[in-house]
Amino acid sequence: MNRQPTVDFNPYAVLTVDTEADDERIRAAYLAKLKQFPPDWCPAEFEQVRDAYELLRDRRRRALYTLFSVNPEAPLQSLMGGMDNQRRFAGPAPWMAVLKRR
């Protein structure tokens, strides 16, 4: 029961790697993050980075995360993350086309 990961914690986002990243890239991202968040200066961030790396370096835990981290009860709004601002800047042309019509 305790083996299943929580859905709130996204280790890929913490390490800023994509889900297809291999071991080497994950390690490189971890080392980069360590430089960014040294444990003495940023203990909270460091802990998150370490947890994320611990989860992703273990292939079994990574597989568990991949399989079971989906949240079917997630609000539908969360799927529309990139749709907050849908008012696109189309330039003056379509506006002027309306203005030129009587």
Next chain:
Amino acid sequence: MRELIAGRHSKAALQMAKDLHKRVTTADSEALLVDAYRARIEDLTRLRLTIEAKSLLAIMRERFPAAVSGWADLEQELCVLDGRLDGIVGPLMNPDLTAEERERIESFIRQHVNDLPALAAVSSLPPEHSLRLAASALASAFQAVTAGNLDDELLALPQVSRRSPLAPWKALVRAVACYYRHEDAECRKWLLAIPEDAVPARLIPAMTAMLGTKTEVRFTAAETALIEAAGDHGAALRSSVATIEAAFAARKRQPILDGVRAIAAASIGLEPSLRERLRQHIAVRCVAQHIERRAVDSALGGPPRLNAYFYRLLARSIELMGYAESSAEAVLVWEEFRRAAIRDKWFEAGGLEDGVLSLHMAEMVARLPADVVEEMEDSETFLSNSGKGRRNSGLPSAGQLFDRACRADASAESFDAWLCWARKQQKGRAADEVAERWREARRGEIQPLLHLMESAEKRNALKKSLNYLEEAERLDGLNPAVRRGKARLLLSSAVRHLRQGQTHLIPAEIEQLLTVSEVRPGDVAALAAALHWCCAAIDKNHSAREDWETKLVRSIGTVAAHLVASALARAAQWRSQLSVPQLDARHTPRTELVAGAVRACLLGDWVGLSVPLLFGWTGELIEALNQPAMSVDASGLLALGEAALNDSARELAYSVSSAGMSLGTANARFLYLRARAFPAWMEIRREGCLAAARELARRERDTELTGRILDRLSGRLRLSAQAEALSAEVVDAIVAEELKLRKYPTVPRDDQPRYAAQLTSAAASRCDCPKCRAKCGEAIDDWDDADEEDSWDDDQDQFDDPALQEMPTVLAEILEALPPADRERVLEAIEAGEDPIQVLDRIDQAVRKMAPGSASRKFRWKPLKAADSKPRKQAIPAPDQPPTQGRLF
């Protein structure tokens, strides 16, 4: 013809007017022809057909010069269309220009001029003229705001005064900026500031629609293009999503389906992959709300794509419902996910992910009650209703899934789970086969060897067992489990020789036993002394017996020596012939009694020797445990409690739990001990203690204890109840009240603990039935399943059966009359949730086996159903049957 002109059918009107004028040629026909020409020129101008309009105007100027002299506005409009504004604005430089003429020109500019760059570039006005400056600033600002630059400085536009004919443009630029900033109220305010006859007002209908206001206006092609290019597509979708989320929360079927339809319509322009994902999530959310799939598919405009993503989402959703039935269905969906994931190349068959998934499925199946597995064969599932005609291919067995998991991922965790499951199956040597597979797959691990050693020892295959022990010692001789296994094996061998009277073989085994590293100092020496004492007693060597008895007492004390010797004599089946070291319990200090019993139980636990605790001084021991000043640690008390339970000394186990809880260090384990110590009829308190123990164990991350509690609950409670946690307040209330209730309940009473109401309330809050949801204050509508209530009533009818009503009153009496071994089996069966009819049938069989006595005359259970009256294949062993060798372990 007038009607045609008014209806903007100028082409037909002109043709008819020409024909008429040719035929009659009157002043009226000429006036009609002039009007038709004007209407035609206006329409051509509106259609931006300037060449055709100018040609017609030239014809009119030749043929009807008097009439055309009043058409200056038409000519100016054509100039605007051509971008020739010099002639229009040029008079503004005339110092003698009248106020009316200035007003007319400015009105014309406001109503007709739409080309700001052209106005900014007119040569008839000087560059510093306010109109040119304003036009230039507005042209730049309009270009900027429509392209994404929304700086406040840009929008200040100090060049455009309130009285300027271009002031409506300033309002328009600000309205557009507010639109892009999502300041919709401000945007509407600026739109209202634009005069209706001004050129910028032409954008008001489109912008109003873009702000989300529904309108009946038919848009032109240009307006439609603008709405599509710069409109907010997400607004309608976001609104629909918010609506459906509210419907999901309210669990209202029809609003949910309406919301699904709205989202399906609003998401048409969405990116295809995002739209499909949205449809999949909605379909799964509807499944969780038990809405039939056909209705959902219809509302969505077709079924969602059934790919790996969808099946994973669906499986998780069904799994999280938490019921046993849903868990079974979730396993089927996980199987479908596996197929889809392999097909979609998410992972390979036989890979690590496959192993992890199969292990997860196996553990789910292993937790399912047997009746649910049977029901799955007949019930309709999501997959069987998928509309693809797919039949439910049957629930895979836990064994198959564990096998697949371990093939794909031969990890210790997978094998450990498989072995743990196989041990519980009690099917031949299935567990041994699993252990052998583990041993072959992972040579360096001792867990399978320990299992095989124990299993071989139970089958009296001592040589094989010793071989496994040697292999385990070679791998890790210092491992406490290996050392313990060695001690247990050697003691078991010695006990078998004692039972056979082969005392001459014992010294060699004692020699080996003395080489085992002990956990507590003196344990091995005490065991050796006890074995020597037993040999001397069997051989009737009195002096040696007294010597070893003295050594035994000296090593572990009188009380422990008495108990260990009793345990050994009982295990060797010499109890009636051997007189164990005497103990005067009445004159022994109470603390010494407890410490000695604990010591003996710890030793017995270490070597697998069952210590007898039902004896004449149990009362003194219970009294000692109830005294406040006790210097025994939790592990010792737990060993004593477990030994008491093993020996059916429930009252002693209960007192141990009281003493343990007063320590406050291991409440979870002592609550679990207490739950098992209760008499069978103490249902509420047992449930409370188990639930609180489970919650405390979960908080302490004690997975081993959590697993044991869940195993015990699995037959009686549904998985949802197992998964849900008790609140901290309820747990504290249970612990506090149980701590106060130190007296063992011996007589069935109606009064319940004070926490019973909280426990019932907590259970109701977890229950999804309409009644319990209504109790929690949730609104229940007509849609909630009425059939469910009927089925509950049916269940209640079963419990109203007179035969079952009779049961609780006689059960305690019957149980008291049963032999201890049979009583334990019956109690365990009831606690494990076995069908009451079967349990009572079993009691009946047990009673029949007893010698004719009061109990057998008092109680005869008549099975309610003919099917349940079949004789059981597995008979209950006779009460005085000696323990087998394996029971030591």
